[in-house]
Every structure is written in structure tokens, then in C-alpha cells.
Amino acid sequence: MRTQTQKKKDLLASDCIEINGDKISIDEIVLIANNKCELKLTGDKKIIDKINESHHFIQKLSIENKAIYGVNTGFGGMAKHILSHEETQTLQDNLIYFLKTGTGEYLPDKYVRGAMIILCNALIKGASGIRFAIIERYVFFLNNNIVPRVHELGSIGASGDLVPLSYIAGAITEKGECFKVLHNNIEKSGESICNEYNLEPIQLQPKEGLALVNSTAMLTAIAACNLKELKTLFALTLQVHAMMLQSLIASTQPFEDFIHQQKPHEGQIFIAKTVRHLLKGSSLVRKNDELIAGESRLYQDRYSIRCIPQFLGPVADGIKTINKQIEIEANSVTDNPLIDMDNFQLIHGGNFLGEYIAIAMDQIRQYVGLISKHLDAQIAMLVMPEFNSGLPSSLTGNSTNQINMGLKGLQITANSIMPMLLFYGNSIADKFPTHAEQFNQNINSQGFNSALLTAKSIDLFRKYISISLIFAVQAVDLRVRKMDQDFIVEEHLSPETYKVYKAIMQICGKPENGKYPFVFNDNDHPLDDYIKRIEKDINDNGLLEEACADILINVEHFIRKSE
Structure with missing residues (x-):
């Protein structure tokens, strides 16, 4: 084979x-x-x-x-x-x-x-x-x-x-x-x-x-399309976290391999390794011992930063398992009865029950809810001067103009989407009718419905990731602007995350290393247009997929590792 x-x-x-x-x-x-x-x-x-x-x-x-x-x-x-x-x-x-x-x-x-x-x-x-x-x-x-x-x-x-x-x-x-x-x-x-x-x-x-x-061909087809898109969104999620870590001057210690070898879940080790790769070459991250005495910040980063591998590791492991389940289902014979021509017999059974896919899609929606809530915690820190190590409130680009509110409206939109993703995370596989089809189908998977709900969840998650990318780029711009009067982002951001930063600039028609941050005055450009452009690029497998190609390859390699 x-x-x-x-x-x-x-x-x-x-x-x-x-x-x-x-x-x-x-x-x-x-x-x-x-x-x-x-x-x-x-x-x-x-x-x-x-x-x-x-x-x-x-x-x-x-x-x-x-x-x-x-x-x-x-x-x-x-x-x-x-x-x-x-x-x-x-x-x-x-x-x-x-x-x-x-x-x-x-x-x-x-x-x-x-x-x-x-x-x-x-x-x-x-x-x-x-x-x-x-x-x-x-x-x-x-x-x-x-x-x-x-x-x-x-x-x-x-x-x-x-x-x-x-x-x-x-x-x-x-x-x-x-x-x-x-x-x-x-x-x-x-x-x-x-x-x-x-x-x-x-x-x-x-x-x-x-x-x-x-x-089960239809529910499996929907599941396959869902998982393919989730892999891209998961790779982008890791990129967003890495950009946010840099804008928050986070410590790299929580991602050191030694820690994760002491708790060797495959997914946890993979996420930590990926974050290390994404942060390599950045001048914006720090070691814990680089904390300056008397600086008004915690000695250790908050859990949403420090525990990224432990939080997203189970998701990576889950995606790996679900990938295998979908491919097994897609390569199965699922009608009834089946014909065993080696023994010339007809065998009645139940391969048509889509339970594996139903539960897998329920899990995907739960993962999407967890990922979005985690990003919500990062965004909440980015917009608060009390937590963001000196960035402007609501990541306002031009703070000298006091009518500017920065990304306040964008956070509200993100706050409206995240609870919906959590709601979609509720299971449907356990809500089957026990009287279906004259009590003959008295257990049923709801796999088709679960797969369709997951498609809706992923569609919404694509919008949420688009919003998160705007927060990440704006935060990076403001951090670099605070550190470098020449405002040359490429000299500070890690090479891997700079690829995504550059892609966002191209998608949104913004100059790299320009005079102003991504969003300067509130009325310079409507943010909903940026959301739409970024979402379309993701949906079209465009510049952003190309920018995170290395991470996508790593995700795929992790999934296939034990095959």
C-alpha cells in the first residue's frame, strides 16, 4: 500500500x-x-x-x-x-x-x-x-x-x-x-x-x-471538509498566540522542552515545540530572570500564556484521533447486509451507524469553543493597560486624539461570537430519539446533524480568528512602535510570525513598516472590511495559509506520526 x-x-x-x-x-x-x-x-x-x-x-x-x-x-x-x-x-x-x-x-x-x-x-x-x-x-x-x-x-x-x-x-x-x-x-x-x-x-x-x-458517506464527507479547515484554523491559532506572546513581552520558559518531558502528553509536547519554533528569533520575548526588579508586572505570566501547551495539547491529540476516525470511516463499507464473497455468505450488521463521526464532530465543536475562549482571555489582556505591559487602552493607535477608542468595538464583536461558539460546543450525539423509524432505529447517531453544526461552528470560528489576527497585528505594531522609533517590525518579530504579519498587511492593503500602526485613527478604515478580507483569504486558502505552511506541515506530521 x-x-x-x-x-x-x-x-x-x-x-x-x-x-x-x-x-x-x-x-x-x-x-x-x-x-x-x-x-x-x-x-x-x-x-x-x-x-x-x-x-x-x-x-x-x-x-x-x-x-x-x-x-x-x-x-x-x-x-x-x-x-x-x-x-x-x-x-x-x-x-x-x-x-x-x-x-x-x-x-x-x-x-x-x-x-x-x-x-x-x-x-x-x-x-x-x-x-x-x-x-x-x-x-x-x-x-x-x-x-x-x-x-x-x-x-x-x-x-x-x-x-x-x-x-x-x-x-x-x-x-x-x-x-x-x-x-x-x-x-x-x-x-x-x-x-x-x-x-x-x-x-x-x-x-x-x-x-x-x-x-455514512454524506456525514463523513462533511466531517472531512470540517477537519481539513480546522487544521488551517488551528495553525493560525498558534500563530495568533505567538504574535500575542511577543506583544505582551511574554517569557519563553513555559515552553522549554524540559517542562513538557516531565508530563509527556504527545499533544502538549507538540504545542510547546511549535510555540518555541514560532518565537525563535524574536527580540520581544524574555526569560523569567530578565524581569527587572521593581517592574510592575507578575514574575510569571498569567495562565493563558504560561499554560498554552497544557491547554491546547489535548486539542492537538483530539484532532489526531479524529483524523484517524474520519479516514477509517471514509474507507469503510457501511451498507447492510454485506456480502462476503470469500465465504459466499450474506452478513447482516450495523456499519451504517455514524457514531464515530457524531462524537468526533461534537468534540470538534467543543475544541473550537475552548480555543476561542482561550483567545478571548488573551485579547482581554491585550486591551487592558493593567495587564499588557504598557500598551494603550483598547490598543488605540493614536492616543493623542482622545476620541479614538481603538479596538473597543472589535472586542465587542469578538465577545458576541465567543459565547455562540461555546453554545455550539454542546453535544447532539446523546440527544437522539429512541422511537425513530417505528422503534427500529431506536439508537441513532445524529452524525449528519453533528457534522452540519460543526460546519456552522467552523464558519463562525473563521470570523473569530480573523478578528483575533487584527488584535495580534495591532498589538505587535504598538509594541514595536514603543521600542523602535524607526518602526521596523521585521527586526523584532520572529521570522515565522512575521510571515503572517506580512500576509495580513497585504490582504488589508497596508504598507509594511509604515509610519503608523495597523489602526491609527478610528475613522481611517472600517474594521469590518478588514474582517471580511481576512476571512475571505482564509476561506480561499490564500496568503495566510501560505504564510503558516510550515506550521500546517508540522500539524500534519504530528497527526501522521504513529501511522
Whole structure:
């Protein structure tokens, strides 16, 4: 099996990912989800033969009229009777129709595309009884960026994402005008798009409809997109802390390796090492023994500074665990029943329950709340002269003009967002209805809802990080201005954090080492425009992602370390 590094090099060389049942990574899922590369379906005869053999096996059992769940029975709490051979011929199509019950806004295209690739990756393993031609049709839709329209409400993550995935299946197999797709920014019916590309309608055969909808593909796709973005935001979080530490003239002692070897949690050691790397070369940080006698500040920094590794270490460890869980789920077969062609048997189970992803997404939202509250504590110190070692109140740029209030309004906005992120940190996986689907799905994961809530949390967190970056840059400017009349930030800030500082200046159209700090007079430039620009850059994987590329690589290396 190829290593992740080898696969990444292959991808860069070809801009094409082959679907062959080999391990697919979160990065690859997100690339496909965002339509950044094409797919190639395997031509491996062994893989194709296995898929076809499992399909023929199901058809044979169906003809023999042996009881098979979802093939010649009803579904869920109504799977009590054997259906006639005639009834089984229309059962799969009917499954797609009765599940078309979604509501709410349409999901972003990236989630639908992500679900389609994860589903293909599962079906190609040959344990689901589906024809190879159907997998080919899914890949055709992906490569032509034909995206089925799927509503945001309808899945409880129990028997997989039944309702959302029925919309994809209905559009791709051409089940009528009611199933819609988006193609070249124009909404069309699945039927019309198939006519446009001369694609024949697909009459679903026994078990095929069930294989297409009985999957955790959708909730896993959303989770993969969430985690990919969180990694970037986490790297930026560490950069923000490092900039704030420098502006507060913090001590480097709490990050020395000796301390963390005495409490050797992997995440804690990683965070301390990363902060040391981020602060290397800075003239703004100090050792504890450099504290001047009689200086009106604490001998040790407050906990939000001193305990960064101990506070963010568990988050790093959690991200590492969740990364592994998402990749396992994305490389799993999650429908039911499954076909063991080595032993020619059909096995009923519950791989469709999205509990791993549900709990993982609950944890991500809790982590985001913790990270934002930690940053809130740092911001609170930055704006208070009692705690910020001589910086102006509310980080006012031009203190000679007493009507200037500095970043006071920005702090209020940050204060409005942080409690919402904490609220999103509440769990949903434990709030499942025990009576779902006639008491058949009497435990259910709520994984789809958890993943969507996490997407909303991360969207809000992106705004919060954008605000935090403004505080960090303004504080650095004011600190350097206080120490250096020439106001040359590059000579004082560490090289790694200067990359981010420089990126912010470029994004916001500000000169480096200019005459004035980032915000001078309140009315010079509206701060909401800066928030918008920074957030857009993060969302577009722009200058800031490039500026913290080294830290992102370190985060990824930490995640992959034990694989």
C-alpha cells in the first residue's frame, strides 16, 4: 500500500485520483469535493470481477427467493414479510422515492461531491452487490461536475444518511423530473442531464438502491471538509498566540522542552515545540530572570500564556484521533447486509451507524469553543493597560486624539461570537430519539446533524480568528512602535510570525513598516472590511495559509506520526 506522502506526490504529478479501493485520504476527499482534480476508475480486472461476482451472488439469492433484508423484504420496522419476485423488481426504485423527504436549504456542492466519492470508494470494494456500471455513472457525474441537489435536513445518521443519499441516487439513475442537479450553475433535472449526455436510465436491481442510500458517506464527507479547515484554523491559532506572546513581552520558559518531558502528553509536547519554533528569533520575548526588579508586572505570566501547551495539547491529540476516525470511516463499507464473497455468505450488521463521526464532530465543536475562549482571555489582556505591559487602552493607535477608542468595538464583536461558539460546543450525539423509524432505529447517531453544526461552528470560528489576527497585528505594531522609533517590525518579530504579519498587511492593503500602526485613527478604515478580507483569504486558502505552511506541515506530521 502506498504511503500518504507517496499518494500526495502522485496526485501532484497527475491531478487525478484513481478509485480502486485503496486508502483515500481526507486531503484527497476535499480535493475532489472542491472539484480540484479528476477521478479515474480502476481498470483492475480482479477488482471489477469481485464487484460483478457480488452482484450476481445477490441476484442468484433473489431468484431463489431466499429471505434477504432489503432485497425481498420491506425496510426497517416493516421488514416482516417476504415479497414476491415481481415486487422485488420495483422495491429498489420505490426506496428512492419514499426517502425523498428532505427539507431546508440545499447543501453546498462540496459536501455532495464528497459523499459521492466516499460512496464510490466503498462500493468498489465489492461487498455491496452493486453493478460496476453504477459506480461508473457516479464517477461520470463527478468528472463533469454534475451535482445532485440535496437538502440539509433529513438524516439521523442511523441507517446511514438515507434521505440525503436518496437525492443523489435518484438524480444519477434518472428517477424523474423531481430529482434536480446543478450543472454549470444551472439547475436541471436528473432526467434532462442524462438526456443531454445520452445516458440511459438505470433500472435498479435487487439491493442496489439500498447500497446507494444505506451509507455514512454524506456525514463523513462533511466531517472531512470540517477537519481539513480546522487544521488551517488551528495553525493560525498558534500563530495568533505567538504574535500575542511577543506583544505582551511574554517569557519563553513555559515552553522549554524540559517542562513538557516531565508530563509527556504527545499533544502538549507538540504545542510547546511549535510555540518555541514560532518565537525563535524574536527580540520581544524574555526569560523569567530578565524581569527587572521593581517592574510592575507578575514574575510569571498569567495562565493563558504560561499554560498554552497544557491547554491546547489535548486539542492537538483530539484532532489526531479524529483524523484517524474520519479516514477509517471514509474507507469503510457501511451498507447492510454485506456480502462476503470469500465465504459466499450474506452478513447482516450495523456499519451504517455514524457514531464515530457524531462524537468526533461534537468534540470538534467543543475544541473550537475552548480555543476561542482561550483567545478571548488573551485579547482581554491585550486591551487592558493593567495587564499588557504598557500598551494603550483598547490598543488605540493614536492616543493623542482622545476620541479614538481603538479596538473597543472589535472586542465587542469578538465577545458576541465567543459565547455562540461555546453554545455550539454542546453535544447532539446523546440527544437522539429512541422511537425513530417505528422503534427500529431506536439508537441513532445524529452524525449528519453533528457534522452540519460543526460546519456552522467552523464558519463562525473563521470570523473569530480573523478578528483575533487584527488584535495580534495591532498589538505587535504598538509594541514595536514603543521600542523602535524607526518602526521596523521585521527586526523584532520572529521570522515565522512575521510571515503572517506580512500576509495580513497585504490582504488589508497596508504598507509594511509604515509610519503608523495597523489602526491609527478610528475613522481611517472600517474594521469590518478588514474582517471580511481576512476571512475571505482564509476561506480561499490564500496568503495566510501560505504564510503558516510550515506550521500546517508540522500539524500534519504530528497527526501522521504513529501511522
